[in-house]
Amino acid sequence: MNTTTPSSPREHVLLAAAAREFATSGYERASLNAVIRACGMSKSSFYHRFDSKQALFDRVVDEAAALLAHDLAAPEPVELAGPDFWPRLDAFVARAVPALAEPAWYTALGKLFYLPDVPAGRSPAMRRLLDGVDRWVQAVLKAGRACGAVRDDLPASLQAELAFALLQAMDRWSVAHMDAMKPAQRRRIAGQQLALLRRLLAP
Template sequence: MLDHLVQCRYDGTVTTLTAPTPREHELLATAAREFATAGFEHASLNAVIRACGMSKSSFYHRFDSKQALFDRVVDEAAAALAHELAAPDPAELAGPNFWPRLEAFVTHAVAALAKPAWYADLGKLFYLPDVSAERSAAMRRLLAGVDGWVQAVLKAGRSCGAVRDDLPASLQAELAFAMLQAMDRWSVAHMDDMKPAQRRRMASAQLGTLRRLLAP
């Protein structure tokens, strides 16, 4: 899972969300699992409300629709994942250790994602067949953040000679982003079938494939 292992930077800035209360955390975690299991359209708000022991009036005081709840789940999951992973500042990657630093980050990310955590459902939410970035403002923000980070990483790599510069930067970024999304989609679909050691090898192989595309 490479394409969402980055800090959530929206439009060049870091979006800060108010930390959820324990009650809100329970609601978000329950909703994340419901969406990940049932999909967006078939997810049951009543099931979420019952599981959290809430009244409907209390729920609708917080969220006026299923879409609003979904977007809040994505925003909070992305923020929690960003905090856990602490993706490196792209500018700090420039130098002779560009690729080893990226590999160290991926290794750390795979280990972090192996820990039981509610926000681990983010990958599944991102590839639900019945919801898209066109429909979800939170997913658009997340995509923009990932895209911006990838472009900044490539710029840092090009500046130090670790990334080839024979292609226009914009084309190179599109190719890299498309490959990352394809890898991530496959990984999310097969994550539950892989043991930790297999996940590490797969992440390393994915980064190696990306490096063969991008390195001079």
């Protein structure tokens, strides 16, 4: 669970500006001066809050994780178990797609997860986030296997790795094409992606 203290409105503006700068320029080329100018903050105020680019990046990721967890309201895996396992996942995806379209900076946040110059091992915040998602996916698969909605002819660990890799590939593609898609197309693509995952996992 993410326990990051929620940002103040002023810090939220700063983090949104930082997310856009990192998403546009990449980690290495991102300019702290550009972030400071974009949010109208003095350098002294900025460096009072963050003493390095790494600290700023990790705070942006933690903020993203907290906001996404709140807005997506992912169900507890045990709540999915039962004959309605896949319809409940369908309902979650249907809620998630419009939530990810607002606020606008979510598109920038999504791109942070796939910057080539920020491997997860370099960012503690990124590692925490990915580990949390991985644990949720494993728990969902365990619930699905227990109720017969997910196939159990593969080792659970292999199945989890396959599902997580597919989810990352689909998410990476969606993030890269988000700006070019209209809401109806986003919903259609998300439904198709879940259908693909179901074909992989259902017995």
